[in-house]
Amino acid sequence: MTTDRRPLLLMTPALLWLTALMVIPCALILVLAFFRRGIYGGIEYTWTLENLALVFDPLYFRIFLKSAGIAGLSAAIACVLGYAAAYAIAAMPRRRQPTLLFFAVLPFWSNYLVRTYAWIVLLNREGLIVNIARWLGYNGELPSMLYTEQTVIVGLVYNYLPFVILACYAPLSRMNPEVTEASRDLGASAWTTFRRITLPMTVPGIATGFVFVFVLSIGNFVTPALLGGGQFQMIGNLVYAQFLTANDWPFGAALSMVLILVMLGLLMAQAVVAERASNGKGQSDG
Amino acid sequence: MTRHSPRTRAFLRNGVFAAAMVAALGAPAMAEPLTISNWDGYMAPDAIEKFNSQTGNEAELVLHATNEEIMGKLIASKGAGYDVVFVSSPFAEVLHNLGLAETLDHSKIPNLANLYKEATELPHDPGNAFSVPYAWGTTGLCYRSDLVKDPTSWDDLLKPSEDVAGKTTMLATDRWLLAAGQLDLGYSVNETDPDKMAKVRDLLIEAKKTLLAYDDTTFYAKLVSGEAELVQAWDGWCNYGIGENADIKYVIPKEGSDLWVDTMVILKASEHKDAAYAFVNYILDAANHRWAAENILYKVPNQAAMEGVDPSLLETYPNMAFKPADMLKYEQLRDVGDAQREYSRIVSEIKAAN
Numbered sequence: 001m002t003t004d005r006r007p008l009l010l011m012t013p014a015l016l017w018l019t020a021l022m023v024i025p026c027a028l029i030l031v032l033a034f035f036r037r038g039i040y041g042g043i044e045y046t047w048t049l050e051n052l053a054l055v056f057d058p059l060y061f062r063i064f065l066k067s068a069g070i071a072g073l074s075a076a077i078a079c080v081l082g083y084a085a086a087y088a089i090a091a092m093p094r095r096r097q098p099t100l101l102f103f104a105v106l107p108f109w110s111n112y113l114v115r116t117y118a119w120i121v122l123l124n125r126e127g128l129i130v131n132i133a134r135w136l137g138y139n140g141e142l143p144s145m146l147y148t149e150q151t152v153i154v155g156l157v158y159n160y161l162p163f164v165i166l167a168c169y170a171p172l173s174r175m176n177p178e179v180t181e182a183s184r185d186l187g188a189s190a191w192t193t194f195r196r197i198t199l200p201m202t203v204p205g206i207a208t209g210f211v212f213v214f215v216l217s218i219g220n221f222v223t224p225a226l227l228g229g230g231q232f233q234m235i236g237n238l239v240y241a242q243f244l245t246a247n248d249w250p251f252g253a254a255l256s257m258v259l260i261l262v263m264l265g266l267l268m269a270q271a272v273v274a275e276r277a278s279n280g281k282g283q284s285d286g
Numbered sequence: 287m288t289r290h291s292p293r294t295r296a297f298l299r300n301g302v303f304a305a306a307m308v309a310a311l312g313a314p315a316m317a318e319p320l321t322i323s324n325w326d327g328y329m330a331p332d333a334i335e336k337f338n339s340q341t342g343n344e345a346e347l348v349l350h351a352t353n354e355e356i357m358g359k360l361i362a363s364k365g366a367g368y369d370v371v372f373v374s375s376p377f378a379e380v381l382h383n384l385g386l387a388e389t390l391d392h393s394k395i396p397n398l399a400n401l402y403k404e405a406t407e408l409p410h411d412p413g414n415a416f417s418v419p420y421a422w423g424t425t426g427l428c429y430r431s432d433l434v435k436d437p438t439s440w441d442d443l444l445k446p447s448e449d450v451a452g453k454t455t456m457l458a459t460d461r462w463l464l465a466a467g468q469l470d471l472g473y474s475v476n477e478t479d480p481d482k483m484a485k486v487r488d489l490l491i492e493a494k495k496t497l498l499a500y501d502d503t504t505f506y507a508k509l510v511s512g513e514a515e516l517v518q519a520w521d522g523w524c525n526y527g528i529g530e531n532a533d534i535k536y537v538i539p540k541e542g543s544d545l546w547v548d549t550m551v552i553l554k555a556s557e558h559k560d561a562a563y564a565f566v567n568y569i570l571d572a573a574n575h576r577w578a579a580e581n582i583l584y585k586v587p588n589q590a591a592m593e594g595v596d597p598s599l600l601e602t603y604p605n606m607a608f609k610p611a612d613m614l615k616y617e618q619l620r621d622v623g624d625a626q627r628e629y630s631r632i633v634s635e636i637k638a639a640n
Contacts, residue, residue, distance in 0.1 A: 037627065040621070041354075041358075041361065042361045059635055063634065066638070125453075125512070126511045146499075147498060229455075229499025230499055230501065230637070231497065231499060232637070232638075233634060241460075241633075244355070245352075245354060245460055245630075246460065246626060246629075246630035247354050247357065247358075247626070248626070248627060248630065249358075
């Protein structure tokens with residue numbers, strides 16, 4: 001007779017946990033964006049929009065755009081590589097797939113910093129690659145492979161690729177093979193079948209993977225600091241600096257607020273893509 | 287200034303976490319112990335234990351990773367919850383300006399007599415009214431003498447010769463990054479004039495083109511591996527490189543250096559003032575203070591302690607033997623107040639430049 005309250009009960013602890021330990025502290029920090037920085041790095045409690053306006057100052061806005069560019073490129077590369085890998089895994093015999101997926105997420109078993117430092121060991125001027133090249137008889141100067149924008153992108157793609165593989169594998173493995181068989185029977189080439197059938201049906205997975213990599217990359221500050229040699233400021237580094245060196249919490253909060261809004265926008269876009277795909281003509285569930 | 291031994295660096299996170307846990311769990315106890323906040327590895331591991339057993343106090347150590355971290359906490363709590371904090375001099379100055387630092391009663395710190403005369407005349411706090419210096423040093427050039435010609439000027443770092451270009455690093459922290467440019471141009475390390483700072487910015491943007499990286503933590507390791515050949519460095523940290531490769535040397539460029547000073551400050555809000563004074567006095571004891579010089583390889587402003595340092599150490603690490611009178615010729619970094627936002631902006635401009 002009564003509506004079932006059990007789901008609500010089950011959700012309550014998690015909701016309380018998130019509200020008390022994430023939503024409220026985040027809100028407390030974000031509200032600082034509307035106050036003034038005190039002369040000794042404290043907070044002066046007078047309302048101002050100055051900090052938010054400063055985010056759109058050409059200098060800082062350029063850093064925003066640059067971060068978005070780096071994050072976008074990383075996400076795009078990760079999607080191409082990750083989708084191909086997920087496609088290959090999904091095409092394997094079912095019993096082998098768990099093993100392959102296990103290997104795909106294996107890097108997560110080690111610490112992010114350790115993995116990033118491993119790239120430094122590999123790429124630096126006196127590193128493994130250079131030494132192997134020398135051992136093979138190469139004597140010329142090698143171009144600097146470390147502390148460039150490209151290295152930052154390589155590091156981001158490497159670190160987040162497993163997310164894309166997992167996100168794309170889910171819809172690919174759930175596809176009903178009869179759908180593609182029907183397409184081939186009706187005369188479509190393998191490429192056309194992939195382009196017209198498989199790809200559209202797995203777009204939600206790609207969108208999820210893309211948004212994941214983008215969101216994690218745009219706020220990342222460890223990779224630019226280590227692999228970029230601190231020579232690129234991404235928005236994450238800028239926020240980090242406001243809180244930890246410049247003692248300008250209001251500006252840091254303002255930057256974070258804009259960043260969170262960008263991320264929320266993207267997550268909403270991704271939800272829309274997923275919604276459209278599931279309401280579309282393709283029925284992805286077999 | 288991340289002034290903890292690099293060897294313990296990897297454990298820092300765990301240490302901070304453990305300290306936070308201890309603080310959280312210890313909070314409800316009836317009598318709060320004397321709380322000392324310091325960088326990890328910046329004093330003898332058994333210092334607290336020995337202090338407690340010698341004086342019958344109950345002190346505990348908490349750790350901070352940066353000045354800014356402990357300042358955030360102190361400003362938020364108006365100093366409550368801490369008794370003695372280790373901070374760099376510009377931050378000691380801020381604590382004083384905010385009225386959070388105790389005005390020191392010298393009669394309770396007899397070991398102040400161990401300090402060099404110069405250490406009692408520091409411009410940020412002449413007469414040690416609110417801060418007691420713990421360690422001090424300079425910022426200059428650390429280099430591989432077997433790979434580069436001995437540098438003499440900040441120009442050697444900022445406008446490197448062709449064979450050194452791409453093999454230099456600079457400190458990533460705002461104030462020291464800017465100081466390299468300010469000193470090179472003959473300005474004060476606390477210069478805030480917009481036209482002069484624009485020149486500093488332009489110089490450092492040019493310098494960035496020849497830079498391998500900005501690096502605050504692993505620059506000496508880069509020298510040891512040969513990845514870098516000439517780096518901007520704190521003298522104490524250069525010693526970690528010298529310890530691994532005797533070809534590494536340290537020099538103060540002819541245009542000068544800053545004088546950095548890390549200090550101990552007693553909080554006005556402390557509820558254990560006598561114990562806090564006893565702790566500061568304990569650290570200033572010649573043998574206790576000597577520990578820092580011999581193990582962290584930083585100079586300490588304690589004459590009695592420095593005179594006891596093993597002479598072979600001064601030979602291996604020549605900058606350990608810098609004379610206080612010479613160091614005092616250099617200007618200290620001071621709190622620049624509102625100009626800090628402009629400093630941060632200039633650093634962002636430099637780092638965002640291509």
